[in-house]
Amino acid sequence: MRRLLLSMLGAASLLVASTISAQASIPAAYQLSGIQHIYQGWNNCGPATLTMGLSFFTDEELSQNPAAAWLKPNPEDKNVSPWQIIEYVNNQLNSGVRALLRQGGSVELLKTLIANDFPVLVEAGFDPPNDDQGWMGHYLLVSGYDDAQQLFTTQDSFEGPNYTYDYAYFDDYWRHFNRLYIPLYTPDREAELMAILGEDADEIANWNHALATARAEATANPNDPFNWFNLGTNFVALQDFASASVAFDQARSVGGGLPFRMLWYQFGPYEAYLNIGRYGDVIALATAALNDGGGQYVEETFYYAALARDGMGERDRAILNLDGTIAFNPNFTPAREAREAILNR
Known part of the structure; x- marks a missing residue:
């Protein structure tokens, strides 16, 4: 590590x-x-x-x-x-x-x-x-x-x-x-x-520039969780999910951790953990959000839980979560696309 x-x-x-x-x-x-x-x-x-x-x-x-x-x-x-x-x-x-x-x-x-x-x-x-x-x-x-x-x-x-x-x-x-x-x-x-x-x-150059900034700030102040979170966000965008997962783990552990509302707004940890098969961690984060007083009103909470359930082979539960996502926000196109992909497999 x-x-x-x-x-x-x-x-x-x-x-x-x-x-x-x-x-x-x-x-x-x-x-x-x-x-x-x-x-x-x-x-x-x-x-x-x-x-x-x-x-x-x-x-x-x-x-x-x-x-x-x-x-x-x-x-x-x-x-x-x-x-x-x-x-x-x-x-x-x-x-x-x-x-x-x-x-x-x-x-x-x-x-x-x-x-x-x-x-x-x-x-x-x-x-x-x-x-x-x-x-x-x-x-x-x-x-x-x-x-x-x-x-x-x-x-x-x-x-x-x-x-x-x-x-x-x-x-x-x-x-x-x-x-x-x-x-x-x-x-x-x-x-x-x-x-x-x-x-x-250029979008890729921009993500690399933001990554370099986050690296510099995490180096200068490694006890600030936001610096590590930004590092993870940029790694996700550049599809380096293993490095992103390490960065998000650090963000959740240093400096007292992240504000409880963080996953109402930014969803990089879900993306990183999903892409390296850490489905249990995605479910744990989504469950915590559902019980924090507001995460139940964030469609991404249900969407990423659905993707994790699908990764775990729980197709019916995944569809149920995606149906809930779409009911909450019919314009959230990633949920519709994920549901169609699961049904067409």
């Missing part, structure tokens, strides 16, 4: 910052204009934040309800995953707006995107001191920055309009979600966006 951990961390020195071609010319402060702030409905930070981003591209007043109706048909649903936002914007809407998902962002990259009039959604950890609910995930729309004050301006569906976070605080909590970011753009500006992203325009 120790040898594998050292091998996983040994490439930290290879970390190379992504190319940001427009960075040198950005102003010291910039604010996007024309964004409609929307306070979120129940469990609705994803649809509300996305709708705020879409409002940048229109003068019409928008409602969060259409996005919520597709992204989370059950209002109790605790999570909207980034891939669902991409699917909704790019394939369900007819708005002329596109969305792109990338990982391993940076403060400088966010500033560059904003200065070039690209609104950006991020997902981050959220644990406001004045609202004692414990750690959770939260989407933010980044709409401005100010270097003199070291502040990002966000449209926060929970805290309110033009809500500011200092760069260091923002980056630390953004790290909890592998610094994922979703720029919104119109097709005529796609080449401009890709030029700003540089090497990160």
Whole structure:
């Protein structure tokens, strides 16, 4: 185990910052204009934040309800995953707006995107001191920055309009979600966006860049579970499931372990353990989520349990779990595809 951990961390020195071609010319402060702030409905930070981003591209007043109706048909649903936002914007809407998902962002990259009039959604950890609910995930729309004050301006569906976070605080909590970011753009500006992203325009290069960042941070602070979790997330994306499993094991054991809500939002441990045959661990994690006060309202809990049951040869239980997943969210296409694959075997 120790040898594998050292091998996983040994490439930290290879970390190379992504190319940001427009960075040198950005102003010291910039604010996007024309964004409609929307306070979120129940469990609705994803649809509300996305709708705020879409409002940048229109003068019409928008409602969060259409996005919520597709992204989370059950209002109790605790999570909207980034891939669902991409699917909704790019394939369900007819708005002329596109969305792109990338990982391993940076403060400088966010500033560059904003200065070039690209609104950006991020997902981050959220644990406001004045609202004692414990750690959770939260989407933010980044709409401005100010270097003199070291502040990002966000449209926060929970805290309110033009809500500011200092760069260091923002980056630390953004790290909890592998610094994922979703720029919104119109097709005529796609080449401009890709030029700003540089090497990160390529998805595999982007995952490798995020992996290098996670390696460096796990090396610098091996007692932080989020660093190990990010390492696992990136290994899963690159299909190195054995290394991902080791990283997730570390994330669950160091520094007091992960917040109990972690698997409401990020599902890399399920993916890693499934792909190396650790079906019992998947069932154990899903069972814990079902009993933690909210995981029963996350369709992925049932979906990954179904895949584990299928791997264990329990076909009928797998189908039952997939039927429950589809009933909870009919738009969760991975469950439909998995069910069809099992029935056609």
